[in-house]
Structures are given as structure tokens and as C-alpha cells.
Amino acid sequence: MRILSGIQPSGPLHIGNYLGAIQQYITLQGENDAYYFVADYHALTSVRDAATLRRYVFDVLADLLALGLDPEKSVLFVQSDVPETVELSWLLTSVTPMGWLEKCVSYKDKVQQGIPAEHGLFAYPVLQAADILLYDADLVPVGQDQKQHLEITRDVAERFNHVYGGKSEVFRLPNPYILDNVAVIPGLDGRKMSKSYSNTIEIFDEPGAIRKKVKKFVTDSTPIEAPKDPDACPLFGLFKLFAAPEDRDEVERRYREGGIGYGEVKTRLGEAIVARFAEARERRAELVAHPERVAEVRAAGAEKARATARKVLERARAACGLG
Ligand code: ATP
Ligand code: MG
Numbered sequence: 001m002r003i004l005s006g007i008q009p010s011g012p013l014h015i016g017n018y019l020g021a022i023q024q025y026i027t028l029q030g031e032n033d034a035y036y037f038v039a040d041y042h043a044l045t046s047v048r049d050a051a052t053l054r055r056y057v058f059d060v061l062a063d064l065l066a067l068g069l070d071p072e073k074s075v076l077f078v079q080s081d082v083p084e085t086v087e088l089s090w091l092l093t094s095v096t097p098m099g100w101l102e103k104c105v106s107y108k109d110k111v112q113q114g115i116p117a118e119h120g121l122f123a124y125p126v127l128q129a130a131d132i133l134l135y136d137a138d139l140v141p142v143g144q145d146q147k148q149h150l151e152i153t154r155d156v157a158e159r160f161n162h163v164y165g166g167k168s169e170v171f172r173l174p175n176p177y178i179l180d181n182v183a184v185i186p187g188l189d190g191r192k193m194s195k196s197y198s199n200t201i202e203i204f205d206e207p208g209a210i211r212k213k214v215k216k217f218v219t220d221s222t223p224i225e226a227p228k229d230p231d232a233c234p235l236f237g238l239f240k241l242f243a244a245p246e247d248r249d250e251v252e253r254r255y256r257e258g259g260i261g262y263g264e265v266k267t268r269l270g271e272a273i274v275a276r277f278a279e280a281r282e283r284r285a286e287l288v289a290h291p292e293r294v295a296e297v298r299a300a301g302a303e304k305a306r307a308t309a310r311k312v313l314e315r316a317r318a319a320c321g322l323g
Helices: 015-028 050-067 084-093 098-102 105-112 119-132 145-162 207-214 236-243 246-258 262-276 280-287 289-321
Strands: 003-009 035-040 074-078 139-141 175-177
Touching: 003 015, 003 119, 015 035, 015 050, 015 139, 015 175, 035 050, 035 289, 050 074, 074 289, 084 098, 084 119, 084 145, 084 289, 098 119, 105 119, 105 145, 119 145, 139 207, 139 246, 145 175, 145 280, 145 289, 236 246, 236 262, 246 262, 262 280
Parallel strands: 003 035, 003 139, 035 074, 139 175
Antiparallel strands: none
């Protein structure tokens, strides 16, 4: 199967990105034909400084490699190293009804959070459709927030196939791959954890900073001695994703019995997060000390991705009468 997914270099990666997406990237590589990219065209809607964007792109590449993405098993590349993406995006834009984009929740959410309502943000799902269709993807591992965009990708592909395809199909229809237990990781303030909401726990923050941030996680005011429902507690929801099974069972039992405070859970969660990423932190430091290794992976990935993209773009151009 062809797997494809991307992450925006719009800020430091957080545990929501890791649990909701990156972990699945890693399990799906190897057995499948996987393509993963740093979505720098997408980040142009939020990062407006060239040096910052370049740094974030490097950081996401280094983060992914440190976390276990293996360039021998998957193609790791940067979106703008494949400019074919933008041409396909225009072909798709030309068959996308405005109404489909107007109903997108993610756009409306971001505008409501005060992010400027620019055309790039509005048209984001079409660029995303181009990213996915350009690689003939079968399966797209993402968080729940991307489900609607995946539906639009399928709709746009079907529409293009219908308008131009005749009997032969131009684009393959992709399916989302969303795991229920990690579909929406909550941020410190209870909203979806998002780079653009300043509510994140960053994967590669200093251990001290991680411990401190976790302390800010919003909880209700149930007293320590009162029994609590672990299934209704977002803090426990996160704890159980990081804790060893015996710690998880112990904390769950004490929730139900009463006698555990949120402070203790936060402290233990902080430790568990720091421990989970300890090895990756060392690998990351190595890569930062040797940026040429990251540059090599990027160049090799661009070449492979571009070869695949060119073939699909040619198919699309031919179908609609360009060239
Ligand atoms: P931005 O705020 O700039 O949109 P983001 O934090 O939402 O950044 P993206 O780069 O948009 O991160 O998303 C990368 C991947 O991580 C996507 O597959 C997305 O669905 C997933 N993801 C992002 N946030 C979460 C979350 N809180 N829970 C689960 N998955 C998430
Ligand atoms: Mg996002």
C-alpha cells in the first residue's frame, strides 16, 4: 500500500503530533511504500519569516528522524522540493466548488481564533488534496482534525475523475487512517493541542520545561479524596498513553477509589513523557550536530518524491488537455 502524510513546519512538534500521527508513520513504514513530508507550502499561511521557516523545516526533519522515521524504509521529503504540488493544486482548484471549502471546520476554527482569513488558509484543503493525490496514496495516517480534509480530497479526486477521466481513472481515492484512542489529543487548555494555539507540550522541550508545562494542564476542582471517573478525565487519558501498564492500572484504581490528586498525576505524566523521548532526544542532538546528514536525507527524498509526482502530474495534465 502507498502511505502518505505530512506535518506543517509551523512550530515545534508536540505530543499531539506524535501520538496522533508520527507514531503511525513509524509503524506503517517498512511494510508499505511510505512517503512523509514537511508541509512548508502549508506553513506559509502562519510563518512569515524566511529564517524561521527554514529553521522549522530543519527541525521537523530532525525530529522525525530522531523519533524513528527511517529514510531506508520511507521517503522523507520537503513539500516545496516538489513544486509539481502547486501545479496540481491549480488543476484541482479549477474543479473545486467554493461551497466545499466554505464548510470546512478547521478554516472556521482558525479564523475564530484570530488567524487572518487569507485565501491560502481557505484553499488549504485543495493544496492538501494535491499533496495526497500527487503520490497515488491509498492510506493517510492523520489525527481526527484532518478527517474532513480527507473527505474533500476524495470528493475533489472523484470530481476530477468524473470531469476528465472518461473511462480511465486519473486519481486514486485515498482513505484516512485514524486511531480512535489518539484521534484528538487535548492541549493544556482543553482545546485540541495545536502548534497555533500555544497549548502544547513540545516533544523536544527541555525536560524541566516539559515537567513545568504538564503542571498547567487544566483539571476540574474535584478534591483529592473524592472518587473520580478516569474515563472522563483528559489528564488521565493522556497519562494512560505514556504510563507503563502497572502504573496506569494503579492510577486508574485510585481514581475510582478516591485518594489521588491531579498534582500527582501531572508529576508522573511529566516524568513519563521525559522518559519516553529520552533516546530520541539523544539522537536528535546528534543530528543537530551534523546538519549535513539531514540535508542528505532531504535531497535523496526530494529526488524520489519528485519522480513519483511527475508521473501523476503528467497523467492529470494530459487528462485535462494541458501540454
Ligand atoms: P497547526 O496548529 O499549525 O495546524 P498542528 O499542531 O495542528 O499545527 P499539523 O502539522 O497541522 O499540526 O498536523 C500534523 C499531524 O498531526 C496531522 O496528522 C494532524 O492530524 C495531527 N495532529 C495535530 N494535532 C493533533 C492532536 N491534538 N491530536 C491528534 N493528532 C493531531
Ligand atoms: Mg493543524
